[in-house]
Amino acid sequence: MWHEAKWTPPIDNWGTGMAFVCDNDGCPGGVRMYARTKVGFCNCYTGVANDDEIDRIGDVDLHAETYTAEAPGVVTAIGDLKGRKRVFRIDNRFVGTTHVLSIVVASDCKAVVATLVSNNPISEAEEAAAVAVLRDKPFQQWAANN
Template sequence: MRRWPLIAFGITLLGALSGAAAYQQAGPRQGEQRTWREIAWPFPRDGWPAGKAFRCDGCGSDVAISVRPKIGFCNCDRGVADDDEVDRVADVDLMSEHFVPLAPGEVVRVADMVGRIRTYELPPAAGARHAVGIAVSRRCDLLVAVAHGNGDASEIRRAALAFLATSEMTRWTMAAMDGR
């Protein structure tokens, strides 16, 4: 009779140790395994200063994003008003001139700025299957981002928006828009 409490304690202890070992060996959850690292600006020089570019380790579809301000380049009254403007300014053309919109764009908010987001299909020579163009404005200034990857367009979009919403990127975005 005295063995049963000892056996029950041993089984409980063994279960707890197994659970702790499994927890320590388990990988991070889906949202936690994304790690963004800064990379060199991937596009040739043009009339706008280079911004920042990042690649996501753990996004599952080789997602990269490039972000930069275009100071003084936005319609001061309307901001980013339509999809044609996103197509023109979001730097998707730097990946390929032959991008094809997949659907109408949508209103999006990045930091304290409002604009539009649109997804595109890219030709095989572009090195990525899909791109997401983002253009948001504040006063007469524009912030553009293009994210691209070989996975599902909606996953690229989610990863890009989650990255742009991080406190580090929000601080950088606001400083860049203020010319610092």
């Protein structure tokens, strides 16, 4: 259901990452996920400790200059990496509302930043499937070398 896709966000100094798309039966609304590592981000000893950190380190701004947090973030983890996730909304009068789930987890000075983007609210099942992709070998191997 999830397959690798082309990285389309604009380039910055964190470089590009891996992109995935989930559609058809797995994600009725269609979900795109952009995931990459950020090495040497600050506060690397306290990790992603609060919502300011997820707002600062997350990649929502690659998708829109302005966006709105839907709710406070919550603690999350992917394997040994710990951090936070937070739901955002991007409103555009031409294309309507885009829903974004930003997941930022870290260990030491290395963060994994994943951004899920969909035209519909992202369900728990879609989120769980996306996290499984992040824990799968292709992304893990890529992340280990980036």
